Amino acid sequence: MNDVLTRAEDRLRTALGEPDARAAVTFLGTERIEVLRFPDPGRGLVRYATLGMSAAPMTDPTATVADPGRGPRAELLLTLRAGRAATDGVxxxxAVLAAxxxxxxxxxxxxxxxxxxEPLWPGAPFTSVLVDDPDGPVxxxxLPAPRDPVRFLPLLPMTPNEAAWKRVHGAAALRDRWREHGTDLTDPTRAGTPLSG
Structure with missing residues (x-):
């Protein structure tokens, strides 16, 4: 395993405990992406974390030369309430998002x-996610210089209406709406937040 991925998995285990399941997906022409599931029964949550996205830095597609060492690195983290939907379908x-x-x-x-x-899992009302600030549990x-650190970016599921509204008004405005309505963003069965008015 790439040394960055070894360190990233250690960081996930330190922050979230032991995973109780993992799945690996390989897409044509890409490195393998794993998704680890971390139960948090004390809080009634389950967390899904990618492992593989941070193996290489992300590069701006408009850059004329890609630096193999420098550039942002990240893994994705999705937190949901456990037992309310068949969220393991995510x-x-x-892995598709991480690739x-x-x-x-x-x-x-x-x-x-x-x-x-398409739905994030079978029957999910969400087809996209908002990438949140990395101030979550991980x-x-x-990483040693000159490499950028690995950030663990929380994902917030969005309904199609919320995603369309976010494209017009921006991420901060959507977060404000969620806050105003007390939206539980970990609820996998939640309805869309009212956006008019």
Whole structure:
């Protein structure tokens, strides 16, 4: 395993405990992406974390020369309430999102959104996610210079209406709406937040 991924997995285990399941997905022309599931029964939560996205830095597709050492590195973290929906179906979709920097040349960063075009898991009302600020349960992982640290970016599921509203009004405005309505962003069965008015 790439030394960055070894360190990233150690950081996940230190912050979240032992995973109780993991799945690996390989896409044509990309490195393997794993998704680990971490139960948090004390809080009634389950966390899904990618492992593999941080093996290489993300590069701006408009850059004329890609630096193999420098550039942002990240893994994705999705936290949901346990037992309310068949959320384990999110494993492959999460791997798809984590592969997007390799496949599409996307730089995943806070405030951005990632769209699957299909439910995050079977029956889910969400087809995309908002990338949140990395101030969640997993602190960033420093790497030896000149490499950038690995950030563990929380994902917030969005309904199609919320995603469309976010494209017009921005991520901060959508977060404000969620806050105003007390939206539980970990609830896998939640309805869309009212956005008019």
């Amino acid at each position: 494993l492959r979709p999460l 997007s920097p390799q496949v599409e040349g996307v730089v995943v960063a806070p405030g951005g959104s990632l769209d699957l075009g 602190p960033e992982l420093p």
